[in-house]
Amino acid sequence: xxxxxxxxxxxxxxxxxxxxxxxxxxxxxxxxxxxxxxxxxxxxxxxxxxxxxxxxxxxxxxxxxxxxxxxxxxxxxxxxxxxxxxxxxxxxxxxxxxxxxxxxxxxxxxxxxxxx
Amino acid sequence: xxxxxxxxxxxxxxxxxxxxxxxxxxxxxxxxxxxxxxxxxxxxxxxxxxxxxxxxxxxxxxxxxxxxxxxxxxxxxxxxxxxxxxxxxxxxxxxxxxxxxxxxxxxxxxxxxx
Numbered sequence: 001x002x003x004x005x006x007x008x009x010x011x012x013x014x015x016x017x018x019x020x021x022x023x024x025x026x027x028x029x030x031x032x033x034x035x036x037x038x039x040x041x042x043x044x045x046x047x048x049x050x051x052x053x054x055x056x057x058x059x060x061x062x063x064x065x066x067x068x069x070x071x072x073x074x075x076x077x078x079x080x081x082x083x084x085x086x087x088x089x090x091x092x093x094x095x096x097x098x099x100x101x102x103x104x105x106x107x108x109x110x111x112x113x114x115x116x
Numbered sequence: 117x118x119x120x121x122x123x124x125x126x127x128x129x130x131x132x133x134x135x136x137x138x139x140x141x142x143x144x145x146x147x148x149x150x151x152x153x154x155x156x157x158x159x160x161x162x163x164x165x166x167x168x169x170x171x172x173x174x175x176x177x178x179x180x181x182x183x184x185x186x187x188x189x190x191x192x193x194x195x196x197x198x199x200x201x202x203x204x205x206x207x208x209x210x211x212x213x214x215x216x217x218x219x220x221x222x223x224x225x226x227x228x229x230x
């Protein structure tokens with residue numbers, strides 16, 4: 001079974017704190033993604049990575065950064081948390097397969113972050 | 117830019133009712149289309165997909181047909197069960213290449229009552 005795990009299911013932080021959200025996958029996937037999920041807005045891509053130490057901005061990267069030092073781990077960092085970053089954060093991973101039009105993304109259970 | 121629009125929810129049905137969740141898209145070229153499902157307390161799972169016009173994706177009794185002429189990918193099921201209660205997301209694959217970036221609709225919550 002493919003497994004994507006996220007370090008916390010629920011997290012409460014204060015405004016201005018530095019926040020780390022961790023994601024680990026066990027399927028040797030090259031691609032990893034961070035999304036945030038908000039009611040009425042669906043999922044929006046924050047950052048993604050297609051290789052170790054590689055990263056690309058998604059649709060809403062402002063206020064976030066990422067780190068991928070090892071293939072299986074992709075971290076999302078909120079440098080100075082703000083209340084408008086209260087949301088559900090979902091991590092996903094997929095294979096990078098040359099010549100394929102799409103490889104299924106496998107999602108973690110999500111981290112519900114509240115910033116007070 | 118590319119976008120996906122789903123019907124607003126929540127959708128509330130009785131068990132064994134017929135389900136339709138509408139999804140339309142705007143995209144350049146010919147995207148691949150997907151339905152993902154999120155059960156309570158879980159991440160998203162791929163439900164079905166279609167990669168070209170007139171393709172029909174199907175899984176677990178759900179179906180969706182890629183209609184290029186109407187730019188639609190509506191999700192249907194003939195007889196829903198309580199266990200189908202979840203949030204359903206329509207999505208398209210954005211851009212070329214293998215990184216598999218997706219654009220999601222806003223999600224439609226389905227509640228099935230016994």
